[in-house]
Amino acid sequence: MRRLPSTAFKPGQSGNPAGRPKGCRNKATQTVIALMEGAGEQIVQSVIRAAQAGDLAAAKMVIDRLAPPLRERPVNLPDFPDTNCIAGINRVSQIILESVASGELTPGEAATLSAIVEARRKALETQQLSERIGTLEKILKK
Structure with a gap:
């Protein structure tokens, strides 16, 4: 457990106890x-x-x-492929690109979806690397 220096504020203790009370407006x-x-x-x-x-x-x-501007809306991509392989992830990226080109998605929506797809690609890559390292370790132990 990390010790706090003697000059640090204690949990729940204000740095200025005589300051503005909670909830008070300026x-x-x-x-x-x-x-x-x-x-x-x-x-x-x-x-x-x-x-x-x-x-x-x-x-x-x-x-x-x-009627404030809409922040987000549901997005429906047709024929969504399986993203458990690189080919599926590449296909999803192509669908996103085509959807922007046709006006079905805004560039902002595409950027959000692309970030999700990239996170999925990284997770898949990490899983594959872990499996490959495990296989190599087994081979080296023999």
């Missing part, structure tokens, strides 16, 4: 909340009226709050 946040509580509905209504009048910045604010 003054700027408190001021904004107070303003919103007093006139929040009026502000929202004025932004909506501005958006209806054609103010694009106000319209963007309203739309961003009502």
